[in-house]
Amino acid sequence: MSFNKDLLAKLMESHEKNPAKFTLHVNEKSYSVTGASITDSPIPVNEPTTRGGVYFSDKFAYKMKCVVEDLSIVPLLTKKMLGPNTEFGELKITADIDFDGNAVSVELFTNLTNSVQTPNSIELSLIIVKIDSV
Numbered sequence: 001m002s003f004n005k006d007l008l009a010k011l012m013e014s015h016e017k018n019p020a021k022f023t024l025h026v027n028e029k030s031y032s033v034t035g036a037s038i039t040d041s042p043i044p045v046n047e048p049t050t051r052g053g054v055y056f057s058d059k060f061a062y063k064m065k066c067v068v069e070d071l072s073i074v075p076l077l078t079k080k081m082l083g084p085n086t087e088f089g090e091l092k093i094t095a096d097i098d099f100d101g102n103a104v105s106v107e108l109f110t111n112l113t114n115s116v117q118t119p120n121s122i123e124l125s126l127i128i129v130k131i132d133s134v
Contacts, residue, residue, distance in 0.1 A: 008062060008131050011097050011106055012038050020095040024068060026076045033093065036066040038128070062128040064110060069121045080112045090129065105134040
């Protein structure tokens with residue numbers, strides 16, 4: 001993976017102590033995110049590989065789950081989901097965290113792997129592909 005694992009570890013640690021306020025950005029619109037969690041989990045591959053000729057997968061991935069309560073986002077996610085769609089796009093999520101006593105703005109770039117819609121919200125399952133401090 002080509003991102004700063006120290007920054008991601010600090011984000012995970014900071015979020016556990018004091019939940020960060022995440023914002024999802026899609027097509028120049030911003031959506032408040034609730035119930036966010038970030039985990040490190042295995043991927044069902046034996047070695048790093050290109051999955052379906054579309055995207056690269058390592059043996060482990062950092063996954064994020066979050067909820068968006070604004071259902072106006074649903075039509076915007078159509079071309080963002082991995083799977084049969086080969087023209088998927090990354091989703092950008094921003095947050096501010098405490099990094100060694102300083103406030104740092106963080107940008108997470110993710111791929112959408114699954115979504116579950118309820119009458120009031122949509123839960124997104126994401127794989128983090130890149131993280132940067134701004």
